[in-house]
Amino acid sequence: xxxxxxxxxxxxxxxxxxxxxxxxxxxxxxxxxxxxxxxxxxxxxxxxxxxxxxxxxxxxxxxxxxxxxxxxxxxxxxxxxxxxxxxxxxxxxxxxxxxxxxxxxxxxxxxxxxxxxxxxxxxxxxxxxxxxxxxxxxxxxxxxxxxxxxxxxxxxxxxxxxxxxxxxxxxxxxxxxxxxxxxxxxxxxxxxxxxxxxxxxxxxxxxxxxxxxxxxxxxxxxxxxxxxxxxxxxxxxxxxxxxxxxxxxxxxxxxxxxxxxxxxxxxxxxxxxxxxxxxxxxxxxxxxxxxxxxxxxxxxxxxxxxxxxxxx
Numbered sequence: 001x002x003x004x005x006x007x008x009x010x011x012x013x014x015x016x017x018x019x020x021x022x023x024x025x026x027x028x029x030x031x032x033x034x035x036x037x038x039x040x041x042x043x044x045x046x047x048x049x050x051x052x053x054x055x056x057x058x059x060x061x062x063x064x065x066x067x068x069x070x071x072x073x074x075x076x077x078x079x080x081x082x083x084x085x086x087x088x089x090x091x092x093x094x095x096x097x098x099x100x101x102x103x104x105x106x107x108x109x110x111x112x113x114x115x116x117x118x119x120x121x122x123x124x125x126x127x128x129x130x131x132x133x134x135x136x137x138x139x140x141x142x143x144x145x146x147x148x149x150x151x152x153x154x155x156x157x158x159x160x161x162x163x164x165x166x167x168x169x170x171x172x173x174x175x176x177x178x179x180x181x182x183x184x185x186x187x188x189x190x191x192x193x194x195x196x197x198x199x200x201x202x203x204x205x206x207x208x209x210x211x212x213x214x215x216x217x218x219x220x221x222x223x224x225x226x227x228x229x230x231x232x233x234x235x236x237x238x239x240x241x242x243x244x245x246x247x248x249x250x251x252x253x254x255x256x257x258x259x260x261x262x263x264x265x266x267x268x269x270x271x272x273x274x275x276x277x278x279x280x281x282x283x284x285x286x287x288x289x290x291x292x293x294x295x296x297x298x299x300x301x302x303x304x305x306x307x308x309x310x311x312x
Contacts, residue, residue: 008282010113019113025111043056047188057089123168128188135187140185142182144177144194145175147174147284150230151230155234156234169203175223177196186261195225198236232263236267
């Protein structure tokens with residue numbers, strides 16, 4: 001079971017959700033209670049029958065409440081606020097709120113927050129945040145980086161040059177997220193986010209140089225706090241036989257299961273004279289072309305060769 005106070009929710013996410021604390025601040029430690037096997041949604045539009053812990057009220061819900069007779073309106077408000085599972089109310093789309101709603105919030109000590117954003121955005125954002133809190137994180141050995149806007153995990157056995165490659169990438173303008181033990185959490189059925197488990201994302205260990213603070217050496221733009229995991233680069237020392245067995249057209253591409261999600265993995269052979277930074281950048285660009293533009297250079301090459309043979 002995880003408890004997450006409204007005070008913490010407000011402090012951590014007020015900017016992203018454009019939140020203002022309107023009423024009910026006396027009980028700012030009122031907490032969202034999250035269970036690992038929870039089935040009911042924690043966030044949803046106004047619902048008195050199966051109430052979520054965070055009730056979202058927008059223009060349609062306020063219009064419904066305002067259409068009720070005075071007595072029915074009062075009873076509905078009492079029913080809403082007396083529900084023991086109610087943690088807070090977020091009023092979206094920045095509408096006007098009746099004094100009755102504010103007075104009830106103060107009386108029952110239930111926080112009311114307002115947002116200028118749409119209900120759909122607020123609900124989706126909070127559901128992702130709650131899913132992230134409930135997910136069991138996993139730690140993977142490697143260096144996690146933001147390369148060309150893509151979250152890339154560099155893996156490999158000890159001595160393959162992961163940290164040296166990361167340092168070169170930082171010097172080329174890419175950003176370090178976590179060295180050695182990045183932590184990954186599943187925040188949606190198809191999305192994994194990676195972070196540094198402690199406030200150490202600026203530090204990188206490089207053999208011969210020791211611990212480096214890349215933020216001090218290269219500036220604030222050299223680090224990033226988190227990124228979605230989109231690609232794994234596996235550094236390998238390969239024998240001549242292994243090299244000969246690599247598919248010359250498609251390369252050494254596989255998938256790896258991380259928290260039940262398939263993440264594309266590209267293996268890069270490590271050998272003297274190979275510019276791994278350039279190769280990794282090309283691997284990222286190539287993956288982006290495949291995933292975003294559905295372009296496969298090997299298939300294009302084969303098709304052009306086939307056309308040339310037919311026209312010859």
